[in-house]
């Protein structure tokens with residue numbers, strides 16, 4: 230295992246081409262080996278903060294979540310216990326851990342399976358978290374890191390892109406980023422001098438708009454949402470997802486992520502015809518989760 234290191238490096242920007250168009254690629258996947266991409270941005274505030282009043286960091290969500298893995302490394306660096314609440318996990322996964330789940334276990338994650346996960350989720354998702362049932366020794370980080378504190382690190386991402394565009398003399402820049410909870414996209418648009426486009430992965434545009442409003446009230450500061458022509462269900466497998474992922478990996482020589490990237494890439498490739506200026510795509514990391522996704526796609530294509 231690589232040495233645990235909490236240093237966040239500045240993410241380089243490189244020029245790439247994909248399907249005949251040039252793009253600037255912001256390599257947020259290179260920020261840090263353990264917290265890469267938008268999880269590094271979202272947890273930067275907590276990484277830099279003195280958390281000695283806590284013994285434990287707690288979160289909840291999917292059992293292959295990128296956030297789960299980043300938080301397991303985060304807890305280890307901070308010397309905290311990591312409690313992660315999940316729906317009951319299959320016997321198969323317990324006996325054959327892969328991907329983010331395996332990596333998080335190796336970091337010392339303690340997972341707690343809940344039969345009434347939905348109730349727990351509802352209780353934890355309420356805004357007032359200072360009095361939550363986990364106790365005051367526990368720092369709660371909501372699913373996917375959808376926290377106001379995420380703004381701190383995402384603003385640094387926006388500042389980096391603003392400076393980049395200024396240095397290069399780029400006036401008309403459209404920035405594409407994936408959305409799960411929408412936390413990264415909304416804080417990015419709030420601080421960026423350029424237009425942000427994003428695609429919902431979890432839920433639809435309406436869900437995403439609500440998420441934006443929870444974090445940034447002023448709708449003028451929200452990103453532009455572009456939906457894919459076809460409806461997709463989060464976490465499900467689609468041949469066109471795998472195909473575009475494979476194509477961009479081969480064309481750029483860079484490994485993209487298989488859960489969030491495909492829809493945004495499909496939409497960007499469609500929409501770029503309408504855009505005259507320059508385009509930047511943000512690689513938000515998370516390629517650690519590819520192992521389990523590739524296993525799933527292999528089984529999927531065999532059938």
Ligand SMILES: *Cc1c(COP(=O)(O)O)cnc(C)c1O
Nearest residue numbers: 295408409410411412413489515
């Ligand atoms: C977590 C994650 C997202 C979703 O980010 P939100 O801030 O929740 O919208 C997108 N892409 C990748 C690669 C991720 O790991």
